[in-house]
Amino acid sequence: MTDAVIVTGVDKRFGTGPTAVQALDGVDLVVGPGEFVSLIGPSGCGKSTLLRIIADLIPPTAGTVVVAGKAVGTARLDQEYGIAFQQSGLLEWRTVRSNIELPLQLSGMGRAERRARAMELLELVGLAEFADHHPSQLSGGMQQRVAIARALAPSPALLLMDEPFGALDEMTRERMQTELIRICAETGAAVVFVTHSIPEAVFLSRRVVVMSPRPGRITAVIEVPEVTRNEDFREDERFYAAVTEVREALRGRLATA
Amino acid sequence: MRRLRSAWSAAWPPIAFGIAFLAIWEGFVVWRDVPPYVLPKPSVIWEQLTEHHDIITRAMWATAQNALVGLAVGLIAGLVMAIVAVRLKTLDELLTPLSAAVAAIPIVALTPVFNTMFSTTSPIPRRLIVAIVVFFPVFVNTARGLRRIEPVHAELMRSYAAGPWTITRTVRLPGALPFFFTGLRIASSTAVIAAIVSEYFGGLQKGLGPAITSAAAASAYPRAWAIVVAAIVLGLVFYLAAVAAEWLAMPWRRVTVTH
Amino acid sequence: MRLLIPRAPQLKRAAWLLFALVALCVLWELYKAVMPDDGVAIGDTLVLPRTDDASMPHLADIFGAFGDPEVAGAAQASTVGSAVVSAAWYSLRLAFAGFVVGSLVGFALALLMQRVRIAERALMPWAVLSQTVPLIALAPLVYGWGANLTLFGLDWQPWMSVSAISAYLAFVPVTVGALRGLQSPPTVQTELLACYAASWWQTVVHLRLPASVPYLIPALKLGAAAAVIGAIVAEISTGLAGGIGRLIITYAQQATGDPARVFAPIIGAAVMGIIAVGSITVVDIALRRYQGAEV
Numbered sequence: 001m002t003d004a005v006i007v008t009g010v011d012k013r014f015g016t017g018p019t020a021v022q023a024l025d026g027v028d029l030v031v032g033p034g035e036f037v038s039l040i041g042p043s044g045c046g047k048s049t050l051l052r053i054i055a056d057l058i059p060p061t062a063g064t065v066v067v068a069g070k071a072v073g074t075a076r077l078d079q080e081y082g083i084a085f086q087q088s089g090l091l092e093w094r095t096v097r098s099n100i101e102l103p104l105q106l107s108g109m110g111r112a113e114r115r116a117r118a119m120e121l122l123e124l125v126g127l128a129e130f131a132d133h134h135p136s137q138l139s140g141g142m143q144q145r146v147a148i149a150r151a152l153a154p155s156p157a158l159l160l161m162d163e164p165f166g167a168l169d170e171m172t173r174e175r176m177q178t179e180l181i182r183i184c185a186e187t188g189a190a191v192v193f194v195t196h197s198i199p200e201a202v203f204l205s206r207r208v209v210v211m212s213p214r215p216g217r218i219t220a221v222i223e224v225p226e227v228t229r230n231e232d233f234r235e236d237e238r239f240y241a242a243v244t245e246v247r248e249a250l251r252g253r254l255a256t257a
Numbered sequence: 258m259r260r261l262r263s264a265w266s267a268a269w270p271p272i273a274f275g276i277a278f279l280a281i282w283e284g285f286v287v288w289r290d291v292p293p294y295v296l297p298k299p300s301v302i303w304e305q306l307t308e309h310h311d312i313i314t315r316a317m318w319a320t321a322q323n324a325l326v327g328l329a330v331g332l333i334a335g336l337v338m339a340i341v342a343v344r345l346k347t348l349d350e351l352l353t354p355l356s357a358a359v360a361a362i363p364i365v366a367l368t369p370v371f372n373t374m375f376s377t378t379s380p381i382p383r384r385l386i387v388a389i390v391v392f393f394p395v396f397v398n399t400a401r402g403l404r405r406i407e408p409v410h411a412e413l414m415r416s417y418a419a420g421p422w423t424i425t426r427t428v429r430l431p432g433a434l435p436f437f438f439t440g441l442r443i444a445s446s447t448a449v450i451a452a453i454v455s456e457y458f459g460g461l462q463k464g465l466g467p468a469i470t471s472a473a474a475a476s477a478y479p480r481a482w483a484i485v486v487a488a489i490v491l492g493l494v495f496y497l498a499a500v501a502a503e504w505l506a507m508p509w510r511r512v513t514v515t516h
Numbered sequence: 517m518r519l520l521i522p523r524a525p526q527l528k529r530a531a532w533l534l535f536a537l538v539a540l541c542v543l544w545e546l547y548k549a550v551m552p553d554d555g556v557a558i559g560d561t562l563v564l565p566r567t568d569d570a571s572m573p574h575l576a577d578i579f580g581a582f583g584d585p586e587v588a589g590a591a592q593a594s595t596v597g598s599a600v601v602s603a604a605w606y607s608l609r610l611a612f613a614g615f616v617v618g619s620l621v622g623f624a625l626a627l628l629m630q631r632v633r634i635a636e637r638a639l640m641p642w643a644v645l646s647q648t649v650p651l652i653a654l655a656p657l658v659y660g661w662g663a664n665l666t667l668f669g670l671d672w673q674p675w676m677s678v679s680a681i682s683a684y685l686a687f688v689p690v691t692v693g694a695l696r697g698l699q700s701p702p703t704v705q706t707e708l709l710a711c712y713a714a715s716w717w718q719t720v721v722h723l724r725l726p727a728s729v730p731y732l733i734p735a736l737k738l739g740a741a742a743a744v745i746g747a748i749v750a751e752i753s754t755g756l757a758g759g760i761g762r763l764i765i766t767y768a769q770q771a772t773g774d775p776a777r778v779f780a781p782i783i784g785a786a787v788m789g790i791i792a793v794g795s796i797t798v799v800d801i802a803l804r805r806y807q808g809a810e811v
């Protein structure tokens with residue numbers, strides 16, 4: 001199976017001359033098939049920028065990115081990835097089901113097939129009885145679940161997520177994390193997950209990529225032990241050890257910055 | 258049951274005020290013996306309404322037709338122009354400051370010009386005035402709605418590699434509907450106002466405007482007030498029709514937020 | 517210094533407006549030149565207007581009319597232009613008087629509605645409703661108020677009827693806008709002032725009033741425009757001499773003889789509207805610091 005993402009020597013500069021900002025500098029990253037990788041770092045470290053470069057929403061200044069064995073542009077056109085943002089970005093005038101069908105509709109899938117797939121995904125995220133509701137009738141957490149279902153609609157090999165749980169309260173957040181683990185296990189998609197939260201990164205990922213700002217660079221990659229991700233893991237010693245390791249990596253870089 | 262109770266608690270103060278207002282009005286006129294050319298009694302106005310309801314209905318219908326035709330024309334023109342203006346920057350730059358200036362100008366004053374251009378016996382001048390008056394709020398509001406696209410939706414559509422027409426179709430147009438209906442609500446009541454006012458500038462003597470002036474000139478003040486009430490009812494009907502259209506067209510706004 | 521900053525976009529808008537007006541003039545003459553003299557009719561009714569000189573005068577004639585003597589061969593030759601200017605000035609003053617009274621009453625009513633919750637619940641629906649119905653239909657009814665009315669010991673002048681209509685039409689949008697503005701400060705700010713044990717009036721002066729400016733300005737613009745049109749319509753209904761409404765009707769009746777003349781007072785009325793709303797824009801700029809971005 002091909003690697004989900006291969007990032008090689010990516011630079012990103014915004015602006016020119018003395019006021020230019022080096023958002024990313026020489027970033028290399030490989031995300032294996034089905035692997036869950038988090039990007040974490042303080043504001044301005046370039047994690048969201050990197051995500052958007054992988055998504056072909058902005059071009060890199062230098063370097064290459066390969067997604068599912070294709071160039072990023074082709075990967076986007078072929079819908080090789082699904083993306084979820086901090087705001088659910090649901091279209092308020094469509095029903096929940098219709099929102100999930102959106103990417104399928106745009107790529108020309110037939111109506112019956114779309115409906116079936118949407119129902120399948122609604123079952124997956126546990127919102128089947130809300131299929132005909134409108135987004136405004138759903139809570140924040142439920143809207144994000146719909147957004148995730150929508151991202152999974154074209155059965156992509158890669159999920160890109162930019163702080164999707166950032167706007168939720170802590171309890172909902174933890175519930176959503178558990179949900180996400182289950183969904184990813186069932187679909188086998190690789191995930192690149194941007195977050196500000198150390199416990200979230202450690203709980204969800206196989207590897208935590210620590211980045212630092214000015215210029216945006218990867219400073220450490222922390223491996224989280226292979227342990228079943230459930231509520232018990234949150235109280236596990238290995239969880240705390242990994243959190244400490246990530247925290248120190250973040251702090252260490254900051255101290256010398 | 259709770260919804261009924263909350264609806265009642267919202268409704269009774271204005272209803273109570275309305276009734277009290279009418280009662281005080283009636284009482285005041287009787288107590289101070291106010292002559293009808295200043296202020297007739299509500300009861301007398303009501304009498305006139307029922308007595309002359311056939312003339313009044315005919316006048317209402319004539320004004321309504323002018324307002325309706327003008328509204329339809331102005332609506333379509335405003336909508337089309339808004340869609341075109343979002344694509345053609347020059348048109349947008351031309352029309353937007355013009356719309357602001359037109360909002361300050363009494364467009365109805367152009368009626369005599371149109372009366373000369375068409376003919377004083379034609380209904381077209383009034384309908385044209387209404388169309389012009391309606392065009393601007395519809396254009397301004399719809400263009401505003403079409404222009405904006407939320408950043409998260411823009412990024413989402415880009416991630417789907419969607420073309421500009423697809424983006425317009427799936428995001429901009431539905432997203433602009435609330436704005437269009439805001440424009441429609443303003444336009445519907447303005448249409449009736451413009452239709453009536455343009456009737457004051459001479460021309461065909463059909464319609465509510467001339468009916469009011471001739472009643473006033475004949476010193477039949479209670480009847481004049483009755484026709485004013487009819488005009489107010491007409492304005493309300495148009496406005497409520499616009500509100501109903503909005504309610505029908507946007508089912509997602511009808512739902513109550515359950516969380 | 518801050519007043520100079522919006523200069524560039526303002527100039528740009530003014531330039532585009534000028535361009536739009538020029539485009540309209542060009543379209544007028546173009547239409548005249550291209551379309552048939554007798555207009556286009558479907559059946560009996562003309563759907564496109566006549567374009568001969570009697571129906572659509574040339575722009576040169578329209579602007580030339582300003583210089584024509586009002587009454588041909590009169591002893592004191594006053595031009596159409598000067599008649600329009602003095603009539604517009606007269607009407608503008610009437611509208612202004614009405615606007616001021618209406619705005620003050622509207623604002624006072626808004627304060628009452630903010631203070632007394634039940635007043636808001638009872639009156640606000642009526643205020644909102646009034647914006648959707650043609651209150652201007654009442655204008656001719658002040659026709660009879662002219663001669664014999666005495667209010668508070670003051671003899672009712674005919675011009676007061678006109679100002680009264682202006683006041684009435686201005687007061688409704690001002691009330692609605694002022695109330696929305698007074699109610700606009702977020703709870704966190706009203707709670708802050710409550711912590712300082714501020715009285716209702718202090719809260720109004722220090723918080724609600726400044727916060728209401730962005731709502732008040734558009735409402736005042738609407739009120740100003742409404743006052744102008746109310747004055748014109750009231751003048752037509754009451755036949756008040758000296759105002760621009762009466763002038764429009766007079767020249768309209770003379771249109772068969774001199775079709776270009778009626779444009780002059782109409783342009784005057786348009787200028788009146790621009791001056792009225794423009795003066796609110798001046799107030800807007802003066803109050804710029806209250807419109808700033810929220811913290």
